[in-house]
Amino acid sequence: MNAINFSQSTAYRIAVWLNQALELDIAIDSKVEPHTWFQFSDDNGGVVHCASATPGEISKFELGKKETRDHYLEIIHLARAAISKGDSLEINDANLYVVFACLHEFGHYRQWKDLSAADYRALVDRRHARFDQLNKTILTMKKGYARGQEAYQYFAKEYRRLPLEHESDLFALEQLQIVLRMGVGD
Ligand SMILES: [Zn+2]
Numbered sequence: 001m002n003a004i005n006f007s008q009s010t011a012y013r014i015a016v017w018l019n020q021a022l023e024l025d026i027a028i029d030s031k032v033e034p035h036t037w038f039q040f041s042d043d044n045g046g047v048v049h050c051a052s053a054t055p056g057e058i059s060k061f062e063l064g065k066k067e068t069r070d071h072y073l074e075i076i077h078l079a080r081a082a083i084s085k086g087d088s089l090e091i092n093d094a095n096l097y098v099v100f101a102c103l104h105e106f107g108h109y110r111q112w113k114d115l116s117a118a119d120y121r122a123l124v125d126r127r128h129a130r131f132d133q134l135n136k137t138i139l140t141m142k143k144g145y146a147r148g149q150e151a152y153q154y155f156a157k158e159y160r161r162l163p164l165e166h167e168s169d170l171f172a173l174e175q176l177q178i179v180l181r182m183g184v185g186d
């Protein structure tokens with residue numbers, strides 16, 4: 001397995017590399033909807049979509065918007081906490097974010113593939129219900145005592161506790177440690 005220079009690769013190329021390195025056999029393409037970098041769709045046999053954009057570009061965009069900034073920071077926080085327990089390999093935030101985000105989508109692919117259709121559907125429905133609830137809470141927070149920033153921070157933390165999202169994060173963190181042990185870096 002050849003090493004990869006994360007900084008000079010696109011998210012799509014990184015995803016393809018991760019898929020091979022971890023022998024996960026996941027279908028990947030670079031077709032993302034506008035304003036997204038990473039997606040999983042359960043139609044057409046299940047596909048993970050990762051954008052043709054570099055970690056630097058993605059990072060700059062995510063950190064530049066108040067709606068996405070806290071999500072970005074929450075992911076870095078989660079991933080760093082997992083790394084610090086294991087390897088000391090240096091990886092910058094932008095690269096770490098993209099690697100984690102790809103692996104998180106891989107986690108969704110695995111959920112969809114490994115669960116029965118009925119179990120998966122039930123989890124998707126639960127996630128939708130909780131997500132709607134969370135959105136309502138955020139709206140109330142914004143109208144009330146909290147400043148926008150507090151609401152966004154709350155949203156970023158609670159999002160990661162949603163059904164399917166939490167399990168995908170656990171999968172991503174586990175795989176991340178394996179990837180970093182392969183000795184890849186910036
Ligand atoms: Zn997700």
